[in-house]
Amino acid sequence: EDQVTQSPEALRLQEGESSSLNCSYTVSGLRGLFWYRQDPGKGPEFLFTLYSAGEEKEKERLKATLTKKESFLHITAPKPEDSATYLCAAGSGTYKYIFGTGTRLKVLA
Amino acid sequence: DVKVTQSSRYLVKRTGEKVFLECVQDMDHENMFWYRQDPGLGLRLIYFSYDVKMKEKGDIPEGYSVSREKKERFSLILESASTNQTSMYLCASSLWASGGALYEQYFGPGTRLTVT
Numbered sequence: 001e002d003q004v005t006q007s008p009e010a011l012r013l014q015e016g017e018s019s020s021l022n023c024s025y026t027v028s029g030l031r032g033l034f035w036y037r038q039d040p041g042k043g044p045e046f047l048f049t050l051y052s053a054g055e056e057k058e059k060e061r062l063k064a065t066l067t068k069k070e071s072f073l074h075i076t077a078p079k080p081e082d083s084a085t086y087l088c089a090a091g092s093g094t095y096k097y098i099f100g101t102g103t104r105l106k107v108l109a
Numbered sequence: 110d111v112k113v114t115q116s117s118r119y120l121v122k123r124t125g126e127k128v129f130l131e132c133v134q135d136m137d138h139e140n141m142f143w144y145r146q147d148p149g150l151g152l153r154l155i156y157f158s159y160d161v162k163m164k165e166k167g168d169i170p171e172g173y174s175v176s177r178e179k180k181e182r183f184s185l186i187l188e189s190a191s192t193n194q195t196s197m198y199l200c201a202s203s204l205w206a207s208g209g210a211l212y213e214q215y216f217g218p219g220t221r222l223t224v225t
Contacts, residue, residue, distance in 0.1 A: 031211040043113075043199050043216035044152075051210055087152075091211035095140060095159065099152040 002027045004090050006100035013078055013107050021073040021103045023088035032091035033071045035064050037084045038102070044087055047073075078107045112136070113217035115200055121223045128187040130220050132200030139205035141183035142214065143167075143175060145196040152199065158183055159205060190224045197221050 003026045013019055025033065032051055036044035048057040050066035057064045061082065063074045073086055085102040092098060116131035134141065143155040144167075154167030156175040164175050172194060176184045183202075187194055198221075201214040 031206065031209060032213075034213055036216075041219070041221070043201075043219045044214075046213045046215060049213050089152075089214075094206055095142075095157050095165065095211070097142075097152075097154075097211070097214060101149060101151040 002090070002092055002096070002098045004088060004098045004100040006086075006088060006103050008103060009101070010104040011106070013075075013105070015079055015107055015109050016077045018074070018076045018078070020075070021086055021105070023071040023073070023100055024069060025071070025088075025090040025098070026069075027090040027092045027098060029092060030090055031093070033066050034089045034091065034097065035071070035073055036087040036089070038087055039084050047086075075105070078105075080107045080109050083107045113200055113202055113215050115198075115217040115220050117220050118218060119221050119223075121225065122187075122190050123225055124191060126187075126190050126224075128190050128222065128224075130185040130187075130198055130200075130222070132183045132185070132202075132217055133181055134183075134200075134202040134215070135181065136202065136215070137180065138202035138215075139180075140203045141177065142201040142203075143173075143183065143185045144199045144201065145169070146199055146219075147196050155185065190222075192224050195222060195224045 035047040038044040048064040089097040089099045144152040158177045200217040203214045204212040
C-alpha cells in the first residue's frame with residue numbers, strides 16, 4: 001500500500017538552530033516528491049518538486065533532497081516566520097498524490 | 110502566478126442541507142481536485158477531474174458529488190450534509206501529467222465547513 005510518513009510530528013527550534021524534517025515514502029513508481037508549507041487556516045503553498053534520487057532544490061533557508069526511500073527538508077538558520085506545518089506528498093499513477101500528516105514547526109525568537 | 114479561489118472561507122450548514130462548494134483556477138490547468146483535511150488524517154482525495162465533464166472517484170467519495178462544466182471551475186456538492194462532513198475542504202489544480210511525471214498542485218485557501 002502506498003504510504004507517506006513524516007517525522008517528527010512537531011519540532012521546536014530556537015531562531016538560527018538548523019534542523020531537518022523527514023519524509024519517508026513507500027510508493028510503487030514514484031512520479032514526483034512534493035513539499036508544501038501550510039500556515040494555520042490556509043491552503044498548502046507549493047515549495048519544491050523532486051523527481052530523481054540525488055536531486056536537490058533550494059529556496060532561501062530551505063533545501064529539499066531526495067533518496068530512493070525518503071526526502072529531507074533542511075532548514076538552515078530558521079527565523080520565526082518559518083513557523084508553519086510542512087507537508088510532503090508522493091506522486092503515483094496518473095493523478096494520485098499521497099500526503100503525509102505533516103511536521104508542525106515552531107521557531108522561537 | 111497561479112491562483113485558485115474558493116467560494117467561501119467559512120460555511121455553517123444544518124444537517125440534511127445541500128451544500129455547494131465552488132473552486133475556480135485561472136491557469137488553464139487540466140486537472141482539478143477536491144480534498145478534505147482533518148487533524149491527524151492528512152489530506153484525503155474526494156474527487157479528481159482531468160477534463161470538462163470527466164471525473165474520477167478518490168479515496169472517500171461517499172456522500173459527495175462533483176461537477177465540472179467549464180475547464181476553470183470545479184464544484185463539490187454535499188447532497189445531504191451530515192455532521193461527519195465537518196472539515197476543511199481544499200481545492201487544487203495542476204497540469205496534466207506527461208512524460209512519466211506528475212506536476213505540483215496549487216491549492217485554494219480552503220473552506221472551513223461546519224455542519225450542525
